[in-house]
Amino acid sequence: MGKTKELKERLFFEPAHIQKSIGSEGREEANRFAEGYKSFLSSCKTERECVDYIKSEAEKNGFCAFDCGKENVKYKPGDRFYYINRNKAVVIGTIGQKGLEEGLSILVSHIDSPRIDLKPRPVYEKSELCYFKTHYYGGIKKYQWTALPLAIHGKVIKKNGEELTLKIGELEEEPLFCITDLLPHLADEQMKRPFSKGVMGEELNLLVGSLPYCADPSEAGDGADLVKLNIFKILNDKYGLTEQDMVTAEISLVPVFKARDVGFDRSLIGAYGQDDRVCAYASLMSHLRLNIPTYTALTVFADKEETGSEGNTGLESFFFGFFVEDLVSKMGANCRKVLANSCCLSADVNAAFDPSWPDAFEKSNTAMLNHGAVVTKYTGSRGKSGTSDAAAEFVHKVTTILDENSVAWQPGMLGKVDTGGGGTVAKYIARLNVDVLDVGVPLLSMHSPYEITSKLDVYMLNRALEAFLRRSR
Ligand code: MN
Ligand code: MN
Numbered sequence: 116m117g118k119t120k121e122l123k124e125r126l127f128f129e130p131a132h133i134q135k136s137i138g139s140e141g142r143e144e145a146n147r148f149a150e151g152y153k154s155f156l157s158s159c160k161t162e163r164e165c166v167d168y169i170k171s172e173a174e175k176n177g178f179c180a181f182d183c184g185k186e187n188v189k190y191k192p193g194d195r196f197y198y199i200n201r202n203k204a205v206v207i208g209t210i211g212q213k214g215l216e217e218g219l220s221i222l223v224s225h226i227d228s229p230r231i232d233l234k235p236r237p238v239y240e241k242s243e244l245c246y247f248k249t250h251y252y253g254g255i256k257k258y259q260w261t262a263l264p265l266a267i268h269g270k271v272i273k274k275n276g277e278e279l280t281l282k283i284g285e286l287e288e289e290p291l292f293c294i295t296d297l298l299p300h301l302a303d304e305q306m307k308r309p310f311s312k313g314v315m316g317e318e319l320n321l322l323v324g325s326l327p328y329c330a331d332p333s334e335a336g337d338g339a340d341l342v343k344l345n346i347f348k349i350l351n352d353k354y355g356l357t358e359q360d361m362v363t364a365e366i367s368l369v370p371v372f373k374a375r376d377v378g379f380d381r382s383l384i385g386a387y388g389q390d391d392r393v394c395a396y397a398s399l400m401s402h403l404r405l406n407i408p409t410y411t412a413l414t415v416f417a418d419k420e421e422t423g424s425e426g427n428t429g430l431e432s433f434f435f436g437f438f439v440e441d442l443v444s445k446m447g448a449n450c451r452k453v454l455a456n457s458c459c460l461s462a463d464v465n466a467a468f469d470p471s472w473p474d475a476f477e478k479s480n481t482a483m484l485n486h487g488a489v490v491t492k493y494t495g496s497r498g499k500s501g502t503s504d505a506a507a508e509f510v511h512k513v514t515t516i517l518d519e520n521s522v523a524w525q526p527g528m529l530g531k532v533d534t535g536g537g538g539t540v541a542k543y544i545a546r547l548n549v550d551v552l553d554v555g556v557p558l559l560s561m562h563s564p565y566e567i568t569s570k571l572d573v574y575m576l577n578r579a580l581e582a583f584l585r586r587s588r
Contacts (some may be wrong), residue, residue, distance in 0.1 A: 130483070130486045130487060130523070130524070130525035130526075131486065132483075132485050132486060133485055133486060133487050133523040133571050133572075133575065134485065134571065136523060137523065137571060137574075137575075141571075141574070142571070144574060145570045145571050145573070145574035146570060148400075148570075148573065148574045148577060149376075149384060149570040149573060149574070151396075151400070152374070152384070152393070152396050152397075152573060153373075153374035153375070153384060153386065154374075155168065155392065155396050156373075156374040156384075156386040156387070156388060156389065156392060156396075157373040157374050157386070159226075159388075159392065160228075160230075160266075160268055160369040160387065160388055161227075161230075161268045161269075161367055161369070162203045162204070162226045162227045162418045162428075163202050163203060163270060164268065165226035165392065165395060165416060166199060166202050166203060166204070166205050166226070166416070167202075169197070169205050169207065169226075169395075169399055169416055170197060170199060170205065172399060172403060173195070173197045173207050173403070174197075176195070176403045177195055178195040178196055178197045178207055179195070179196055179197075180196065180197060180198075180199075181196045181197065181198040181206075181208075181438075181441075181442075182196075188445070189445070189446075190210045190442075190445065190446060191210060192210050192211060192212050192407050193209070193210060193406070193407040194209070194210045195207070195208065195209045195210075196208050198438055200427070200428055200434050201427065201428050203227075203418040203419075203428040204226075204415070204416060204417050204418045204428040204429075204434070205415075205416045206413055206414065206415050206416070206435065206438055207399075207402055207413070207414050208411065208412065208413045208414070208442070209402065209405050209407070209408060209411065209412045210407075210411050211407065211408040211409050211410045211411040211412060212407060212408070212409050213409055213410055213411075214446075214448065215411055215442075215443055215446050215448040215453045216448045216449060216452045216453055216456065217410060217456060218410060218453065218455075218456030218457040218458060219410060219411050219412070219413055219439070219453060219454075219457040219458075219549075220408065220410045220411070220412045220413070220457075220458055220459075220583060220584050220586060221412075221413045221414075221415065221457055221458065221459035221460075221544065221549065221551075222398045222401070222402065222412075222413075222414040222415065222459070222460050222462055222580055222583070222584065223414075223415040223417060223430070223459060223460070223461050223462060223540055223544060224391050224392075224394035224395040224398050224415070224416060224417070224461075224462040224463065225391045225394075225395070225416070225417045225418065225419075225420035225421070225463065225540060226391070226392060226395050226416045226417070226418060227252075227253070227417075227418050227419055227420055227421050227422075228253070228369075228387070228388035228390060228391070228392065228421065229251070229252060229253030229254060229255045229390075229421050229562045230251070230252050230253065230255075230367050230368060230369050231249045231250075231251050231252065231255075231260060231265070231294075231319060231321075231367065231368040231369075232249060232250050232251070232252045232365070232366065232367050232368070233247050233248070233249055233250075233269075233321075233361070233364075233366040233367070233368070234247075234248040234249060234250055235361065235362045236248075236358070236361065236362065237249070237321075237361060237366075238323075238343055238346060238347070238358065238361065239343065240339075240340050240341075240342045240343040243325065243327065243342055244322060244324070244325050244342065245322075245323050245324040245325065245342040245343050245345075245346045246320040246321055246322055246323060247292075247320065247321040247323055248317075248320060249294075249319045249320065249321060249368065250316070251316065251319060252367070252421060252422060253421030253422060253562065254421065254537075254562055255562055255563075256562070256563065257313070257314040257315065257316065257318075257319060258296070258313045258314040259563050259564055260294060260314075260319060260368075260564060261294045261295065261296035261314055261319070262293065262294070262295065262296045263293065263294070263370060263564055264284070264291045264292075264293060264370065264371040264372070265284065265291060265292045265293060265294070265321065265368040265369065265370060265371060266282070266283060266284030266285050266291055266292070266368070266369055266370070266371045267281055267282070267283045267284055267292060267366060267367075267368060268281060268282050268366070268367050268368075268369055269281045269364055269365050269366030269367055270364065270365050270366075271354075271356065271360055271361075271363065271364035271366070272360075272363045272364070273355065273356070273357075273360045273363070274357070274359055274360060274363070277355070279354055279355075279356075281354070281366065284371055285371060291371050292321050292322065292323055292368065293321070293322050294319050294320060294321055294322070295320075295322055296314065321368060323346055324342055324345065324346045324349075325342060326342060326345050327341035327342050327344075327345055328341045328342070328344040328345035328348055329341070369387060369388070370387040370564040370565065372386075372387065372565070373386070374386035377567060381570075382485070382569060382570055382571070383484070383567050383568065383569055383570065384567065384568050384569075384570060384573065385565050385566070385567050386565070386566065387564050387565060387566070388566070389464065389558060389566040389567075389568050390463070390464045390558060390561055390562065390566060391420065391462070391463050391464055391555075393464060393555070393556055393558075393568055393573055393576065394462035394463055394464065394555055394556075394576065394580075395416050395462075397462070397573065397576045397577040397580050398414050398416070398462055398580050399414065399416075400577055400581075401414075401577060401580040401581035401583075401584055402414040402584060404581065405584055405585065408584055408585060409585070409586065409587050410458075410586065412584045413439070413442075414584075415430075415435055417429060417430045417435075417540060419431075420463075420539070420540055424540055424543055430540045430543035430544070431543055435547075436454075436547050439453065439454065439547075451548070454547050454548050454549050455548050455549075457547075457549040457550070458509070458512070458513075458549070458550050458551075458583075458586075459541075459544045459549050459550065459551040459552075460513065460551070460552060460553075460554045460579075460580065460583050461503075461539050461540055461541035461544060461551050461552065461553045461554070462553075462554055462555055462576070462580060463539040463540070463553055463555045464555045464556055464557070464558040464561060464568075465482050465489045465491050465527040465528075465529060465553070465555055465556075465557055465558070466481065466482070466527075466529050466530060466557065466558065466561055467481075467482055467483065467484045467557030467558055467559045467567075468481040468482065468483050468484075468557070469559055474531075475530050475531060475534055475535075476530055476531060477528070477530075477531045477532070480526060480527070480528045481527060481528060481530070482525055482526075482527030482556075482557035483525065483557065484557050484559065484567075484568075484569040484572065485569045485571050485572060486523070486525045486557070486572070487522070487523030487524045487525050487571075487572060487575045488517070488522060488523065488524045488525070488554055488555070488556060488572065488575045488576045488578075488579040489524070489525055489526070489527035489554070489555055489556060489557050489572075490510070490513065490514060490517075490524050490525070490526050490527065490552065490553070490554055491526070491527050491528065491529070491539075491552075491553035491554070491555070492504065492505050492510055492526070492552070492553075493505065493528075494529055494536065494537055494538045494539055494541070494553065495536055495537075495538055496533075496535065496536020496537070497533060497536065501536075501538050501542070502538060502541070502542060503541040503542040503544070503545035503551055505541075505550070505551065505552040505553075506550070509550040509551075509552055510552055512550075513552050513554070513583065516582050516583055516586050517579055517582060519582075520578065520579075520582035522575055522578045522579045522582055523575050524554075524575070524579065527557065539553050541553050554576070554579055554580070554583075555576065556568050556569070556572040556573055556575075556576045557569070557572060
């Protein structure tokens with residue numbers, strides 16, 4: 116090696132493509148991991164579906180409901196439990212060897228993703244077509260959600276108290292749904308709108324039917340809203356639903372497609388909802404494989420991140436802090452001490468450098484696909500506003516764990532300064548006086564109906580989270 120090259124290698128920090136360094140065994144493991152991840156993505160498209168999945172995997176691995184129904188249950192190292200908050204957020208935990216006051220290892224990800232929700236009174240008929248009115252959830256580019264096959268996922272509490280879980284459109288034999296868009300031939304006026312208004316919120320109307328109700332084929336039909344009536348007749352026959360039941364429901368529209376390999380080399384994963392189910396899945400898998408960790412491990416799967424973490428299942432809520440308090444009081448420790456000594460990885464995706472849109476990024480501080488797990492010191496916007504900026508000491512602590520475990524990682528930032536910005540749940544964990552750093556994977560087409568990750572990065576993220584939960588100091 117020439118002297119110059121040697122000096123460069125010693126002094127520069129250039130995260131590289133990990134294809135070579137990961138080795139053939141690593142590549143195979145990455146491919147295997149991707150298969151489990153894809154099937155998770157294809158079957159879990161809402162936070163409630165994720166909670167059900169996490170609960171069932173946890174139970175299969177010996178986790179019991181927190182407390183096991185007994186007030187005085189004392190936990191010992193290796194004991195495993197889960198706590199579910201309103202079927203939309205969940206915490207799983209494993210007691211470690213050290214006392215709680217030595218601190219916890221906390222992983223946090225979110226299991227909600229951008230999507231389109233129904234309004235409380237969604238059903239209407241216009242020009243003999245029946246539609247559902249919607250209100251989008253999270254930050255979406257609205258035009259991306261038109262002319263796209265959509266499925267209905269949701270939960271209804273009927274007037275009589277009966278609960279109904281809906282999942283319509285995922286199976287080939289089921290009908291699916293669609294938001295229509297204007298044909299380009301007639302879109303001159305639409306195309307002149309500013310891009311952000313190309314498709315507007317009140318234009319995101321879901322087409323759900325076109326046949327009028329007719330009790331007797333010889334009848335000419337009776338009055339207005341017969342298509343709407345026919346839809347309700349079907350909903351009532353099949354699910355026992357009435358219009359009032361829609362008010363006491365949470366119904367979401369999500370893309371129908373399943374997670375698939377992308378690219379001739381099958382190196383990438385294309386799927387809806389990878390922000391942030393990639394981190395949720397990797398966190399879950401890392402935690403399930405723990406035996407008895409040194410530090411007690413808590414893995415949190417939060418809701419509502421995409422709408423600002425507000426609401427009692429989001430991390431703005433005190434539910435997680437209260438849960439820690441309950442655990443700590445059960446174990447006879449001081450909660451503030453426990454939290455002050457705790458470490459957290461806020462596991463969330465970051466933007467991957469997109470060569471088709473280079474101007475949005477500052478390349479040397481942007482994560483690249485296939486360059487490993489991304490470590491994000493701070494997010495936010497306009498002068499680091501609205502972020503938890505991790506301290507140098509903690510960034511060092513985490514990256515040392517990653518280096519010691521041969522985890523490929525790279526620093527990342529969400530785009531150029533002042534081009535926009537965004538946040539994660541890190542700041543809500545920091546509020547508990549816990550050290551916290553964002554770690555995740557780079558993602559292309561974030562918040563679109565079809566997001567793209569790299570299999571090698573997803574695998575590295577999993578290894579990063581696992582190394583963190585197994586930390587010895
Ligand atoms: Mn996210
Ligand atoms: Mn997001």
